[in-house]
Amino acid sequence: MAADPFARLADRQQSLRTALRALKAAGPGSPDFQTLLTTTNAEVDAVMAARKDVEAARLTVPNRAIAAGTTAAALVVAVGWFDAWSLLSLLLAVATAASVLVDPTGRGVWEPRARTTAICAALAATLLTPVASGWAALVTVAGIAWWAWRTLR
Amino acid sequence: MNIDPVKALDDKIERLKKELKSLETRIDHAQTEAAHDQLSQTNQLKDNTRKLTRTDDRVTELAESVHRLERLLVALNRKVRAGETQKADFDDWPEVAEPLIAKILAGQEAYARRTFTPQEAKDTRKAIAEYDRKALEAIDAAEALTHLPPNAEALWRKNYKQWQAVTAQERPEAPDDDTYAKDTVAKSAGNEAIARTRRLIRARIEDAVARDLLFPAWFENMLGPAAPPGKADDWLYTATDVVLYRLLHGVTSPADALGPAPSEEGHRKTLHDRLTGECADYRKP
Numbered sequence: 313m314a315a316d317p318f319a320r321l322a323d324r325q326q327s328l329r330t331a332l333r334a335l336k337a338a339g340p341g342s343p344d345f346q347t348l349l350t351t352t353n354a355e356v357d358a359v360m361a362a363r364k365d366v367e368a369a370r371l372t373v374p375n376r377a378i379a380a381g382t383t384a385a386a387l388v389v390a391v392g393w394f395d396a397w398s399l400l401s402l403l404l405a406v407a408t409a410a411s412v413l414v415d416p417t418g419r420g421v422w423e424p425r426a427r428t429t430a431i432c433a434a435l436a437a438t439l440l441t442p443v444a445s446g447w448a449a450l451v452t453v454a455g456i457a458w459w460a461w462r463t464l465r
Numbered sequence: 466m467n468i469d470p471v472k473a474l475d476d477k478i479e480r481l482k483k484e485l486k487s488l489e490t491r492i493d494h495a496q497t498e499a500a501h502d503q504l505s506q507t508n509q510l511k512d513n514t515r516k517l518t519r520t521d522d523r524v525t526e527l528a529e530s531v532h533r534l535e536r537l538l539v540a541l542n543r544k545v546r547a548g549e550t551q552k553a554d555f556d557d558w559p560e561v562a563e564p565l566i567a568k569i570l571a572g573q574e575a576y577a578r579r580t581f582t583p584q585e586a587k588d589t590r591k592a593i594a595e596y597d598r599k600a601l602e603a604i605d606a607a608e609a610l611t612h613l614p615p616n617a618e619a620l621w622r623k624n625y626k627q628w629q630a631v632t633a634q635e636r637p638e639a640p641d642d643d644t645y646a647k648d649t650v651a652k653s654a655g656n657e658a659i660a661r662t663r664r665l666i667r668a669r670i671e672d673a674v675a676r677d678l679l680f681p682a683w684f685e686n687m688l689g690p691a692a693p694p695g696k697a698d699d700w701l702y703t704a705t706d707v708v709l710y711r712l713l714h715g716v717t718s719p720a721d722a723l724g725p726a727p728s729e730e731g732h733r734k735t736l737h738d739r740l741t742g743e744c745a746d747y748r749k750p
Contacts, residue, residue, distance in 0.1 A: 318615075321615060325610070325611040325612070326611075328607065328610065328611050329608075329611045332604060332607055332608055332611070335604060336604055340596065340597040340600040340601070340636060341597070341636075341639075345600075345636065346635065346636070349600075349631070349632060350632075352607065353628075353632045356607055356610065356625070356628055359610055359611070360610075360621075360625060363615045363621060366615040367615060367616070367618075370615075370616065422618070422622070425618055
């Protein structure tokens with residue numbers, strides 16, 4: 313098995329192609345269609361996992377960078393535009409950033425990009441806090457909801 | 466009329482005294498009668514109790530003698546069986562061939578099988594066509610997964626969803642066009658075979674009754690020593706079914722006519738329950 317996620321995805325796609333050829337040759341009416349379908353389903357799942365690994369490899373650094381940026385921005389905003397009500401949004405954004413820093417890609421098939429969305433929302437909320445104060449927290453919440461909908465559904 | 470008022474009063478007192486006396490006599494009389502009645506009732510009660518005790522003793526005696534008689538009968542029955550008396554054979558049926566039984570069983574199976582009505586067959590075919598179309602679509606979608614660039618997430622998502630639509634369900638069983646016709650044939654052949662087998666069995670049982678043959682132990686256990694008066698036809702019908710049940714389901718126990726009750730629902734269980742109930746009625750004194 314190839315160690316590089318791109319090579320592994322290509323590998324998986326190749327074996328999925330083979331499985332699909334067998335499935336197509338059998339056709340839906342044949343008696344072993346169900347077994348072939350099960351094996352092909354396993355191949356499809358493997359391809360999805362491989363693609364997730366590619367995405368994870370691609371998004372780990374950007375996610376971490378945005379999370380770090382969010383944390384820094386939150387500090388700056390907290391000091392520069394101090395307001396008790398704003399702290400809610402900032403704390404939420406920092407919490408999100410912390411969880412993304414710890415695990416930038418997650419485990420779900422669609423999770424790397426969902427995490428990118430969530431952390432981008434947190435950054436936007438932090439930048440909006442001087443203007444919208446506590447209400448900016450809603451943007452972070454929306455990002456987290458998006459992540460949950462994509463991942464946990 | 467007395468002129469002297471004292472005399473008149475005296476007279477009145479006298480009269481009243483007389484009346485009082487007569488009343489006392491009557492009361493005394495009534496009391497005596499009541500006492501008498503009570504006494505006679507007590508006596509009657511005692512008498513009845515005595516009679517009852519006697520009857521009780523008699524009944525106990527009779528029960529004992531019935532029990533003695535029963536045991537005597539059992540012993541006698543055993544002796545008769547051990548003797549030269551001819552026995553009826555309801556266990557070997559050379560005239561009921563293996564194919565005949567197979568036909569009956571096939572008929573019962575056909576009755577038990579759920580058959581597709583034409584409308585259902587049509588619906589199922591439609592569902593199969595729908596499934597096949599979806600399967601082809603899903604295969605196309607999976608094929609797309611083999612060459613999509615990894616960052617086109619929306620397309621991956623769409624195709625993956627399409628693929629999952631087909632793995633979640635199974636292809637419906639195709640209705641067999643011949644099933645209906647075949648089942649009809651099997652049913653009528655089974656009915657015919659059952660009627661024939663029943664005739665054979667009944668003839669042999671009637672022959673055994675006519676020649677006063679000894680019934681096998683399982684038969685007597687199940688159906689009693691003879692047909693109950695006035696119910697000979699029903700009894701023969703049930704007896705035929707008991708023998709048929711043994712024949713169909715391969716029960717060979719010499720004592721237990723029907724064998725253990727089947728656990729799964731179906732034709733056999735229904736028949737077993739029916740026969741158990743009917744035979745219990747025939748064994749009632």
